[in-house]
Amino acid sequence: MPRPTETRQWVLAKKPAGLPVLTGPDATFRLETVPLPPLKAGQLLCKSLYFSNDAGQRGFIESPVPADRYYINTVPVGAPMFTGVIAEVVESTAESQIKAGQLVMSLHMGIWAEYFVMDEVHAQPVVENEKIAMTHYLGAFGGPGLAAYTGLHYAARIKPDDIVVVSAAAGATGSVAVQIAANLVGCRRVVGIAGGPDKCAWVRSLLARGNDNGAQHACVDYKSPSFAEDLKRATEGGNATVYFDNVGGPVLDAVLGCMALAGRVAVCGAVSSYNNAAGTPMAVRNWFEVINKRLTLQGFILLDFADKIPGAVAELMEAAMGGRLALGDEGSETVVEVGIEGVPGTWLGLYEGVNRGKLVTKLVV
Structure with a gap:
């Protein structure tokens, strides 16, 4: 196959006032065709295979705090939208062992493009395993799963005697978090929060895996008129000791009213306001x-615990191989196959709840 000389990529055309817009004069993104430059030393020309879809990417477009206080640089208008990616190396000038034909991943340094150039320092080789789909390197073994692991263990300091509540429990991070709490740590009670009966039923099936301590786990529907009462009942009368918060807003409001004295809140995201x-x-x-119950709120990002990542990946992979962490055909991810034209729309599906578990774009070039 000859080396490609150009690629199609999505760039940020206009910062949105609210929900990103897909079409029309106020469209948030614009599809462009651009030339591919020759490689400099230490670079890789990559063909995109899979894109990660994460709610936090909304902050890549426009920071939720003043830009000079945000923990990452946002995408400038006219620049390509960046993302987590799994790609095939087409050409390499890397000084490492990364060669053409290898598969690599990057948590955030890919872009919405058919082909792109990446510095080798941002690429990690993908270790293929016939029992585990490579897409899980963007989900359970990638940013979402690692955020769940580090947030619970190091921000919330989770213990087996905890009553743990996890919001967005049917999402990429939340679905791993409930499994870590219930099936790896063995917490005495884990309560997921999800939207709708089907998602709640799925979360309850995750909570049942590897449950050998007799715990009575639960999942409550935040869309139900009885949500507040259901949550209080599920947390044994409002005695949750740990809350893993992915959403903020009304759900955070409800859980604060169900926390025990000296409870701990690990704040991972605030998707309700993005x-x-x-x-x-x-x-x-x-x-x-927060005052009444003397709560501790700990915000965190995955990079706070970068030194813990290798051990976390090893433990999560072992749990998956042992059947205590649901993967693959058991429905822990949603893979959508589209051409480059469908990439922004697939990402926006996150905010409509189209996914169960991790939402991954499989790019057809």
Whole structure:
């Protein structure tokens, strides 16, 4: 196959006022065809195979805090949208052992493009395993799973006697978090929060895996009119000791009212507010519960625990091989196959809840 000389890529055309727009004069992204430059020393020309779809990518477009305080650089208008990626190396000038024909991944340094150039320092070789689909390097063994692992273990300091609540429990991070708490740590009670009966039923099936301590786990539906009462009942009368928060907003509000004295909250995300118009506050009525119950709130990002990642990956892979962490055909990911034209729309499906577990784009070039 001859070396490609150009590629199609999605660039940020306009910062959105709220939910990103796919078409029309206010479209958030624009598809462009651009030339592929010759490689410099230490670079890889990559063919995109899979893209990671993460709610936190909304912050790549426009930071939720003043830009000079944000922990990453945002995408400038006119620049390609970046993402986690699994790719095939087409050409290499790397000084390492990465050669043409190898598969590599990057947590955040890929872009929405058919082909792209990446510095070798940002690429990690993908170790193929016939029993584990490579897409899980973007999910359970990638950013979402590692955020769940490090957030629970090091931000929330989880223990077996905890009553743990996890929001967005049917999502990429939450679905791994409930399994870590229930099936790896063996917490005495784990309560997932998800949207709708089908997703709640699926979360309950995850909680049942490897459960050998007789724990009575649960999942409650935040869309139900009885959500507040169901959550209180599931947390044994409002005595949750740990909350892994992915969403903020009304769900955070409800859980704050169900926390035990000296409870710990690991704050991973706030997806309920990511697409709010600029300046729109996130209302929380139960904030005084932080004082009332003397709660500890710990915000974190995965890179805070970079030195823990190799051990976390090893433990998660062992759990998957042993059947205590659901993967593959058991429905822990949603893979959508599209051409480059469908990439932004697939990502936006996250905010409509189209996925169960990790949402992955399989790119057809």
